[in-house]
Amino acid sequence: MKNKILMATVFAFSVTTLPLVAGESLPATGKAPLASYLRPHAVPAPEDNKPTAVRVELGKALFFDPRLSGSNTISCATCHNPAFGWSDGLPTGVGHGMKPLTRATPTILNTAYNAILMWDGRKKSLEDQALGPIEADVEMNQDIPGLLKKLDALEGYRDLFKKAYPGEGISPATVAKAIASFERTIVSTDSPFDRWARGDQKAVTADVKRGFAVFEGKGNCTACHQGFNFTDYGFHNIGVKDVGDKPDEGRYTQRKLPSLKGAFKTPTLRDVALTAPYMRNGLYKTLEEVVDHYDRGGDLKENLSANIKPLNLDPQEKADLVAFMKSLTGRPVSVTIPLLPMH
Amino acid sequence: MAIIAVTGYAIAANEHIVIQKDKHFSVKILTVKVGDWVSFKNDDAFFHNVFSLSDAQSFDLGSHGQGQARRVQMAKEGTVDIECAIHPEMKMQIKVMK
Known part of the structure; x- marks a missing residue:
């Protein structure tokens, strides 16, 4: 033992x-080639x-x-x-x-x-x-x-x-x-999404494919969650409520710019289904709650990132988005x- | 030399365009003259910011979306380190000459 x-x-x-193929370039936003979401072979x-x-x-x-x-x-x-x-x-x-x-x-x-x-x-x-x-x-x-x-x-x-x-x-x-x-x-590691990105149409179900379309489109998720690691390595205030009495100023503690008050680094979405609870203070237990947060355009409006606005997703789109995120589990x-x- | 520069500034300040695309500034080092304007145009589909905390000149142009631009007039000689507050990997320098 x-x-x-x-x-x-x-x-x-x-x-x-890993049988992954390095993407040609990181997608900036919006519709990016699927192959650009594959993890590069080389680890820096x-x-x-x-x-x-x-x-x-x-x-x-x-x-x-x-x-x-x-x-x-x-x-x-x-x-x-x-x-x-x-x-x-x-x-x-x-x-x-x-x-x-x-x-x-x-x-x-x-x-x-x-x-x-x-x-x-x-x-x-x-x-x-x-x-x-x-x-x-x-x-x-x-x-x-x-x-x-x-x-x-x-x-x-x-x-x-x-x-x-x-x-x-x-x-x-x-x-x-x-x-x-x-x-x-x-x-x-290789996820169903990666297998789909490499061309295996059967690697994911239809809801994942629809969810990916929401991710890149109506959901505006790629404003921040970009590239194979699904992060821009950037800082955004997404309007998450504070849990304690004292607001967490986040990135502002490092860079004294008012716009960085309450901004935090975009986390990866790789294996996100395994890393509940979510957000910088663990406010949400499920990915469904996370999607609802973005759908209503966040809660705290002060200093909110301009990328965050109400999405008006319907129940099917929300479920598809969650299915897509779950397809990122390696x-x-x-x-x-x-x-x-x-x- | 100094007289020419000052004269040039007095007659017409140039405007230099810097593009923000794929989370990069289009130039790493830009050399301008005192009084010139530098305009930052966002060609990405998400918001960018422009700020400097340099001794030579500090400013925060706020954030701007796709297709929008923010501009700043370079007020004095020196090196100005430019960053995007949202994407800290985005950096460039403006060398401001007399």
Whole structure:
């Protein structure tokens, strides 16, 4: 039982076995060639941190290791749980001391492709992001010097770091690089939508095809959800009600432009059926509620994005749109949990 | 040199057109003269924004939809970093010369 295998069906790990064809270019909006929605084969990585098997192995161990937290009980995978689509199934994350956080845990699926990370875009790369939650007192509450000491005390980690990053040692940079290398393996897999995009007319049902037409047309979804990852990596205020008393200013906390008040980064729609609840504060339990939100043109009108307006979708169009989103769920894969160094 | 530039500005300020298309500005670096106008035209089917928080000149032209344009007059010498607030990957520079 030590080497537990997660039986939950989860998505992708291997980047080499996918039969996907890279799209020619990202669709800007509206009607784009179906092939442009296919995931590019290549997963981008920075020059100084090209993935190797041992870097991914080390990163995976760190990702699943609760000793990365001050309490030794919270790992990255506590919130980014593969059994919940690399999220946590909760409206908002829960951090140190079981205290709820203010924002939903985003999936880490396809974050390798993100040029900007976090709901408010405050991180520029996976390496830049990796230590943030570890250090944050409300999240994993682990000071980095203390973490390096813990890792250095374990022979298993000393060996892995030596093999993964020869001569670089156990440092904040190598911890971040290893975690980022593992995260870059978590990419979307072949979905019914992808099979249809490659020409298999029978891969999806008629409601999915109609839903895709709504997605690109009347629904105006492609104003923000663009390309293979179904995101423009941009920031929009879509009029979601705040849950707490204090409005979350989102991107405005990073860029003091009034138009960015309440704007948050467009999330991917890949595997979206697996990552409920939805929105930056987990306000909606179902995709049907999400569609209703957009159909009524959002709730909070102050600073609302000009892309958001009432859609007047009929019940069939709403159902079709949900069917389309459900067709973006990739092929299930099993995730093995690594044995962690004990001494 | 300076006199010519100032004279040129006084007679007629040029207008430079920058296109916003496929989430890119059509030029990465645009060189203009003090007093010139720069117009940003949105050729995408969704909204864009134009702003600068540069020391040389800061402004927020707000957001504008497909086919619409927003323009700004370059007030003084320096380098102005331009971004789209909605799409942070969209960046360009305007070098404003005397």
